[in-house]
């Protein structure tokens with residue numbers, strides 16, 4: 138829920154139209170005029186990036202995966218398809234066959250995330266927090282898909298040269314002290330669990346440690362639990378994490394994926 142609020146505030150910052158109108162919209166009120174003529178966006182309009190093309194490609198990808206697979210997916214997976222990244226998950230669902238696969242290769246992930254935030258804030262998309270933060274099309278998506286409505290972002294917040302993420306990548310390659318004492322098989326489980334956690338974090342747009350700490354993953358890798366009951370005894374796994382991730386963790390720890 139907090140994440141959703143942060144996203145809504147970010148979307149507000151990235152908007153190109155009147156701040157007052159947006160802010161009142163956010164709180165469910167209407168201003169009664171189109172613009173206040175008094176906020177920074179009204180007084181000195183920022184350079185604009187026309188994100189209509191990116192928005193249409195995102196929306197049609199979300200539409201297609203739902204049609205083909207019958208379920209909804211999160212932002213990470215949708216962006217992978219659009220950017221032409223044939224990940225294991227993309228291949229698993231055959232989504233590299235979609236006509237939108239690779240169609241948005243020119244967009245950075247930062248740009249696409251900014252567009253997604255606008256689409257969510259404007260009611261074209263809904264994030265289902267109960268179902269792994271999957272994205273679902275709303276009525277507001279129709280005029281954009283039909284080409285009747287444009288999507289505009291401030292050029293400075295969605296610039297093609299996105300913030301570098303090297304620091305994060307470098308950190309991922311450092312072995313965690315928690316895993317130092319594991320034997321070879323457990324090391325492999327630990328690596329698999331970390332890869333799985335990275336995917337989940339990206340998909341849900343959350344920091345990895347919010348999913349599980351390294352120490353918890355190391356403990357799982359060491360004990361190689363075979364059942365939810367065995368998993369439950371491990372420190373760092375509460376009831377809600379057990380319910381949300383238990384089956385997936387067991388599958389990964391067994392080496393089945």
Ligand SMILES: [Zn+2]
Nearest residue numbers: 155173176179
């Ligand atoms: Zn204004």
